[in-house]
Amino acid sequence: MKTPIVSLKGVTFQYDGQERNALNHVSFDIYDGEWLAIVGHNGSGKSTMAKLLNGLQFPKDGEITVCGMKLQEETIWDIRSKIGMVFQNPDNQFVGTTVQDDVAFGLENMGIPRLEMVQRVEDSLKKVKMEQFLHQEPHHLSGGQKQRVAIASVLALRPAIIILDEATSMLDPRGREEVLETVRTLKDEKSLTVISITHDLEEAAKADRIIVMNKGEVFREGTPDEIFSMDEQLVQLGLDIPFSVKMAKAFRAEGIQLSKHYLSEEELVTELWTYRSRM
Amino acid sequence: MMEKMIFGRYVPADSLVHKMDPRSKLTIIFLFVCVIFLANNWQTYAIIGIYTFFMIGLSRIPARFLYGGLKPVLWLVIFTFLLQIFFTREGTVLFHLGPLKIYEEGMKMGFYISFRFFFLILMTSLLTLTTTPIEITDGLETLLGPLKKVRFPVHEMALMMSISLRFIPTLMQETDKIMKAQIARGVEFASGPVKERIKAIIPLLIPLFVSSFKRAEELAIAMEARGYRGGEGRTKYRQLSWKMVDTLQLVFLAIITVLLILFRS
Numbered sequence: 001m002k003t004p005i006v007s008l009k010g011v012t013f014q015y016d017g018q019e020r021n022a023l024n025h026v027s028f029d030i031y032d033g034e035w036l037a038i039v040g041h042n043g044s045g046k047s048t049m050a051k052l053l054n055g056l057q058f059p060k061d062g063e064i065t066v067c068g069m070k071l072q073e074e075t076i077w078d079i080r081s082k083i084g085m086v087f088q089n090p091d092n093q094f095v096g097t098t099v100q101d102d103v104a105f106g107l108e109n110m111g112i113p114r115l116e117m118v119q120r121v122e123d124s125l126k127k128v129k130m131e132q133f134l135h136q137e138p139h140h141l142s143g144g145q146k147q148r149v150a151i152a153s154v155l156a157l158r159p160a161i162i163i164l165d166e167a168t169s170m171l172d173p174r175g176r177e178e179v180l181e182t183v184r185t186l187k188d189e190k191s192l193t194v195i196s197i198t199h200d201l202e203e204a205a206k207a208d209r210i211i212v213m214n215k216g217e218v219f220r221e222g223t224p225d226e227i228f229s230m231d232e233q234l235v236q237l238g239l240d241i242p243f244s245v246k247m248a249k250a251f252r253a254e255g256i257q258l259s260k261h262y263l264s265e266e267e268l269v270t271e272l273w274t275y276r277s278r279m
Numbered sequence: 280m281m282e283k284m285i286f287g288r289y290v291p292a293d294s295l296v297h298k299m300d301p302r303s304k305l306t307i308i309f310l311f312v313c314v315i316f317l318a319n320n321w322q323t324y325a326i327i328g329i330y331t332f333f334m335i336g337l338s339r340i341p342a343r344f345l346y347g348g349l350k351p352v353l354w355l356v357i358f359t360f361l362l363q364i365f366f367t368r369e370g371t372v373l374f375h376l377g378p379l380k381i382y383e384e385g386m387k388m389g390f391y392i393s394f395r396f397f398f399l400i401l402m403t404s405l406l407t408l409t410t411t412p413i414e415i416t417d418g419l420e421t422l423l424g425p426l427k428k429v430r431f432p433v434h435e436m437a438l439m440m441s442i443s444l445r446f447i448p449t450l451m452q453e454t455d456k457i458m459k460a461q462i463a464r465g466v467e468f469a470s471g472p473v474k475e476r477i478k479a480i481i482p483l484l485i486p487l488f489v490s491s492f493k494r495a496e497e498l499a500i501a502m503e504a505r506g507y508r509g510g511e512g513r514t515k516y517r518q519l520s521w522k523m524v525d526t527l528q529l530v531f532l533a534i535i536t537v538l539l540i541l542f543r544s
Contacts, residue, residue: 054504077506085504092494093501097413097445104516106505111512121516139448153505 004029005161005193006053011062013048022048024216025062030161035187035194037204040213041238046197049213050165053195054083067160081110084154088166090146094138099130102138103153110157124156125149127189128182144175148182155186162187164196168203180206201234202242205264212237244268288407295524296338296409301418303525307532308406314532315395317539324394326542330535331398340408348404349397356396363389416440417517434510442498450491457486 006029013023023045030036040046051057052064055076064071066079087093096102103121112120125131128148138146147167154162164183168176180203187194196203204210210227212219214237220227228234228245235241244265248258258271291297296304318324335345367385374381406415420437427433458468466479 051500056500056503077508080504080506083504085501087497087501087504089494089497091449092497094445095442095498095502095505097441101516105502105507108513108516109506109508111514114514114516114518117514117516137448138445139452157505 003032005032005067006030006195007065009063009065011052011059011064013045013052013057013059015048021060021216023052023059026216026218027062028211028218028221030193030195033191033193034209035196035207037207037210038195038197038213039199039201039204039210039239040219041199044213044237045216046199046213047165048216050085050163050195050197053163054085055079081157082159083161083163084157084159085163085165086147086150086154086167088169090143090150090170091138093150094146097137098134099125099136099138099141099149100134102149103156106153106157120156124152127155127186128152142175143171144178147171147175147179151179151182151186159192161193161195164194164198166197166199169198169200176203199239201228201239201245205242205245212239289411290340290344290408292339292409294337294339294409296334296405298522298524299409299528300519300521300525301410301414302422302519303521303528304406304410305415305418305422307528308402310532310536311402312399314536314539315399317536317543318395319391320542320544322542323539324391326535326538327398328394330532331401334405335401338405338409340405344408345401345404348408349400352396352400356393359396360389360393363392412444413441413517416444417519421519434513438510446494449494450487453490454483454487457483 007027008029009027011023011026012021014021026045026049038046038049048057052059053066053071055071058071067082069075069079071079094102095105100121103124104117107117107120122131125134128151130145130148130152133141133145133149138149141149150167151162162183168179171179183194183196184206186192194207196207198204205224205228207224209222210224211221212227212230212234219237220230228241231241231245231249242265244267247268251258256275258268315327318327364381364385365379367388368380368382369384370387371383372380373383373386410418416437419440420433423431423433423436461479461482462468466482468476468479468483470476471479
């Protein structure tokens with residue numbers, strides 16, 4: 001699991017007409033098969049990172065390697081075929097007039113023969129449980145459903161890496177859970193690497209590893225447990241701590257000792273109702 | 280409501296005309312527009328009329344939908360009819376209408392041209408009523424395919440059309456949302472003098488424009504991320520299939536054309 005699939009070395013990026021670097025000498029590795037969350041408040045450079053990984057923007061300085069290929073003009077299309085991206089706005093990434101057309105769009109671009117296309121469209125829609133919406137038009141779908149179609153479109157291209165660029169931020173809680181659950185299942189099934197870029201720490205909490213970005217630099221890197229032990233620092237970075245972590249902190253202040261620093265809501269509940277028996 | 284205006288055009292039904300390939304339908308319409316000018320007496324107009332109503336019968340489209348297509352152009356038909364009647368001065372005088380003389384030729388021309396209009400509108404309405412916009416786009420893309428040789432951007436045009444079709448409902452919803460937001464801020468869209476009402480459109484249009492540009496940019500990025508790099512080397516998911524009906528329909532129109540040539544004076 002510890003083989004890097006993506007690595008960034010001293011990546012610097014600056015938007016035209018801006019003084020400050022959007023990214024400043026950023027270096028880190030992303031390992032094959034892990035779920036990495038990149039968090040940070042608006043303008044921390046996390047979305048820029050997604051665009052760089054996919055070659056939608058080129059770094060001013062530094063080097064990006066994806067699946068053993070150095071990112072440059074010549075390799076850009078090969079790299080894009082390895083990386084699937086799901087963007088924030090469900091509407092603005094829906095290209096086709098119906099669900100099936102949208103999933104087929106990427107396949108058409110790759111010049112896949114029609115018969116295989118039909119098969120792949122069907123398969124990937126089944127994977128996200130949208131197969132009964134084949135002929136549906138986008139404006140009849142909910143946000144969560146549209147994002148699932150976006151995932152299917154990405155899946156049909158058989159990528160090694162999926163980047164969720166704030167993919168759940170415009171969804172209601174139910175849609176968010178739908179989308180994350182789908183990605184989680186797929187990740188296990190297809191041993192995908194998932195990079196989720198988000199400002200929602202609840203979402204990041206479920207990742208294997210978290211990178212906290214601030215002012216275009218990697219501020220901290222670690223497991224969710226390690227990251228959430230930063231408490232106040234996270235708040236200062238403009239991030240909102242999950243409810244369960246806040247609760248755990250309050251308990252600790254009251255002198256109630258809990259087993260580890262980060263607990264999901266369920267873990268917290270379990271820990272609390274078994275608390276007496278452990279004493 | 281606005282959605283109905285554009286999408287209410289296509290009437291789904293299980294008819295022979297619905298099943299036809301959009302390519303053959305487009306070709307037939309194109310030829311029909313040319314052929315209709317062969318008609319120049321009542322026999323040939325009768326042939327065209329019978330053909331038109333035969334096609335309508337085949338399509339099983341209820342008459343009220345066809346009337347919907349006719350309504351906006353009805354005034355134009357009446358206007359041309361009157362123009363012909365009053366300004367043609369040939370043949371014998373039929374009767375006097377005050378100071379105006381109505382000639383036989385004028386009467387004839389008036390009727391012929393109105394009928395020509397009438398049949399043209401019926402046939403073109405039939406196309407949009409029995410074919411989805413996306414089918415028409417696909418049909419056009421293949422029919423215009425040969426133009427790629429002279430560097431006419433056929434693929435790009437078809438993609439633009441399908442993206443527009445895809446975004447019409449989205450933008451409608453957005454317009455509705457912005458309208459409500461502006462009404463909540465006291466803008467009146469439905470009442471007041473015309474000048475005020477036109478002014479009220481501005482706070483509706485500007486946000487709509489801004490968001491459309493944003494959408495366009497994001498869509499372009501999403502398309503690129505999914506490997507879009509122009510029409511070169513692309514395969515197609517949607518498939519058109521030319522069936523027996525399509526060939527038969529073209530043959531049928533050829534027969535009609537021959538009949539028209541035989542009967543025209």
